[in-house]
Amino acid sequence: MTTQAQDALLNQKIDVCFGHIDADRNGTVDREDLFTLGARLLAEFGESATSPKGTLLMNGMVTFWTAIASAADADGDGRLTPEEYRTGMKGAFITSAEGFSQAFRPMLEAVCKLLDTDGDGEVDEKEFQAWQRVFRTAEEDRAAAFQALDADGSGKLSVGELLDAMHQYYTSTDPNAPGNVLYGPSN
Ligand SMILES: [Ca+2]
Numbered sequence: 001m002t003t004q005a006q007d008a009l010l011n012q013k014i015d016v017c018f019g020h021i022d023a024d025r026n027g028t029v030d031r032e033d034l035f036t037l038g039a040r041l042l043a044e045f046g047e048s049a050t051s052p053k054g055t056l057l058m059n060g061m062v063t064f065w066t067a068i069a070s071a072a073d074a075d076g077d078g079r080l081t082p083e084e085y086r087t088g089m090k091g092a093f094i095t096s097a098e099g100f101s102q103a104f105r106p107m108l109e110a111v112c113k114l115l116d117t118d119g120d121g122e123v124d125e126k127e128f129q130a131w132q133r134v135f136r137t138a139e140e141d142r143a144a145a146f147q148a149l150d151a152d153g154s155g156k157l158s159v160g161e162l163l164d165a166m167h168q169y170y171t172s173t174d175p176n177a178p179g180n181v182l183y184g185p186s187n
């Protein structure tokens, strides 16, 4: 059960995520939107969709989409309204730790592999910023988010730290969860 304040926090964060996916900005999200986002991410990092990293990302997106659509596409039209998207995120991933680890985490891991261009297990600020630019996060928010998450000021985030922040962002109902600032302090 979530309180009204927890639900409001979740809705606010889920709506930001909806904005990331609604590539054509027509107010609903569908598979094509998600693939467009994936293609933009791959282009930003110079990967093809058929490379190992590209395949991992696109497969992760298919799994994610299948799970959220089956939880939320009430009218079966293949599109999710913001309201359906909230329902889907909560039903498929937030109230189900198993759903998160099976159908959401693989996509997030694929994103991290893409960002960690040299494969040393760390993401630097330039890579972090490039990813956030694809998500249309405002420049000042991108910089603030990186600083907040890079707690030891090393200029890098480990993939583990980034995955923890993502997990908190997408699922935590705690207003003080550090990962809430992933897409900017205003969220
Ligand atoms: Ca759309």
Ligand SMILES: [Ca+2]
Pocket (backbone or CB within 6 Å): 073, 074, 075, 076, 077, 078, 079, 080, 081, 084
């Ligand atoms: Ca629908």
Ligand SMILES: [Ca+2]
Pocket (backbone or CB within 6 Å): 115, 116, 117, 118, 119, 120, 121, 122, 123, 124
């Ligand atoms: Ca790296």
